[in-house]
Amino acid sequence: MTPIIATDAASHKPDWRLLIEPLSEHEEAAISAQVQHYPQPQAATIEALKIVQEHQGWVSDGKLKAIANRLQMSPDEVESVATFYNKIYRQPVGKTVISLCDSVSCWIMGYQGLAQSLSQELQIALGETTADGAITLLPTPCLGACDHAPVAMVGGQRAHQLTPTSLIELARQAREQSL
Numbered sequence: 001m002t003p004i005i006a007t008d009a010a011s012h013k014p015d016w017r018l019l020i021e022p023l024s025e026h027e028e029a030a031i032s033a034q035v036q037h038y039p040q041p042q043a044a045t046i047e048a049l050k051i052v053q054e055h056q057g058w059v060s061d062g063k064l065k066a067i068a069n070r071l072q073m074s075p076d077e078v079e080s081v082a083t084f085y086n087k088i089y090r091q092p093v094g095k096t097v098i099s100l101c102d103s104v105s106c107w108i109m110g111y112q113g114l115a116q117s118l119s120q121e122l123q124i125a126l127g128e129t130t131a132d133g134a135i136t137l138l139p140t141p142c143l144g145a146c147d148h149a150p151v152a153m154v155g156g157q158r159a160h161q162l163t164p165t166s167l168i169e170l171a172r173q174a175r176e177q178s179l
């Protein structure tokens with residue numbers, strides 16, 4: 001009798017492990033150091049994502065799969081952590097990321113004017129990167145400094161009580177430093 005052959009579509013999908021972009025030695029060592037702090041390797045997911053982003057500037061699908069493999073997780077599980085944590089970039093970004101807070105306090109205190117002025121200055125919309133790769137402009141939820149609204153993160157620095165002029169000045173400085 002002819003054996004029944006599995007025809008499940010899933011069986012024809014390539015193993016995701018074949019699509020891994022291997023971790024560099026530095027990434028592997030740094031992630032291993034983090035894993036040691038926890039009883040379960042999965043607890044180091046955010047740190048692992050941050051480590052890869054620190055080295056690559058963002059987290060590609062291949063690197064995300066490498067993290068999943070290293071931490072004994074599925075790529076979907078790592079993806080859900082990466083999506084939840086809005087400082088993990090899943091697409092390439094510019095050398096400086098400017099994240100404009102669009103939550104209530106900042107919205108009331110002038111978010112729209114800031115976004116409009118900076119978009120005009122950089123010639124990009126929210127979610128885009130300047131042609132020279134210097135700056136990416138993103139909206140972000142509350143940055144935890146509502147009493148200093150409107151607020152933005154420019155690179156790693158939080159900037160308070162912004163005006164269109166002061167924000168554009170910060171963006172110009174960031175651009176000069178990235179060239």
Ligand code: FES
Nearest residue numbers: 101106143145146
């Ligand atoms: S609402 Fe913008 S920092 Fe909280």
